[in-house]
Amino acid sequence: MSFFLLFKGNAQVVLNELYTDPGSGKHEFFELYNSNPTGAQNVDDLTLITYFDISGQEGFYVMDIPNMSVAARGHFVGSAALPFNFRGTSNTHASNFNWNSPSFISNNGYLRKWVEGTVNLADGNMYYDEATIPANFNDFLHRRTGTGASYTIFLFKAGVLINTFIGGSGGAPAVIPDIINMPQLFVDMTSTASDFMIDFSGYSSVPIEFCNQDAGSDNGYIREYDGACGTWKKSSATVQHTPQAPNGTLIGYTGTVSISSAISPGTAVTGSVLNSDIVAAPSNYFPIDMHVFTDLGSSPGILDPTDVYVRTNTETKLSDGPFNTTFFPYYANILIVAKTIAGCFDKILFIPNSIALSVKLILFNGYKTGEQIRLH
16 A cells, blocks of 8 residues: 555544553553544444564554444544543543443454464465454553554554554654564454555655653553644643543644635625635645634634534645635634644634624713813
8 A cells, every 4th residue: 555545535533542551450542533523423444553562573453443433523432441440530431332342343343463473364364363362451552662662553444544643752753664564464344344455665654643752651642632733742640631521722723734814794694704725734734624613612712512613615735725605693703623634633723703793872972171072
């Protein structure tokens, strides 16, 4: 699979939290975030793959996500137990599925361990042997040791790579050579999604997100803001895991994409018009979605769940646009959320509406004080 086939349109679901190093009595979990502004997303065609290197054995854990859905601007969590425990929280049910549960398998899900081995077609993978996974498995997000990153995690949708996270201070922000040199891996999907083959030889140039910090004891990694590009941090006392809940508040988040925007005030009948255009962005960010919201939510100037979605304008290249978007009510302020091909938010832009609202004159007085006229 070449790099140019890795992305087909903007991804809607991205990695959002990874609890990689559970302490005693705690359980691993991961969280996905649906960056789609409207409409639920089925996750039956998603595959999560992690790399391991254990006592000289290299390979991949492959998880076929079960047949479930995640709401627009919503969270989806998989965990090693249900209920589960994590740092500072015990016995929570904030998970959509438990990968050690029989219902996980009966609902189109599976977890398999593929170890690089002898040429063997009997198990479906020519260059890998399937190994047994122990009961109550709690090491899917495996920490590797040695030179290079500690964690490498790939998220696929229908066989297309949509999100890659690399964590740990041991390496540069790129896929480690050990993975690039691994043989092709065949992934057998249990759902209606097509099976696919992964060719790691081209992964030296895939877009990635990373955090050059080691996870430490009893923590992992988390985006500071839901779905926001490049905001991964090691979880800590100040950056806490919040499965099924928002990660911080996205206030005027500024990334790389530059957007020109202006509002032409209208009336209650015609609505007002937003003019918007992407004027600068790296070529590998396209296509870029500009989600338009009226800022009528509970927190002005902040993207929150109660802001009202208007429409999405997409630029496949820099020369596309500008776009004119009519919105109601005509006096509303606007939020533009720029989402790159990687499916994460690069920018949240607040556009104030300069329209002057009508007023009713109740009382008007004028009087003279000395040589000055005063109007009240």
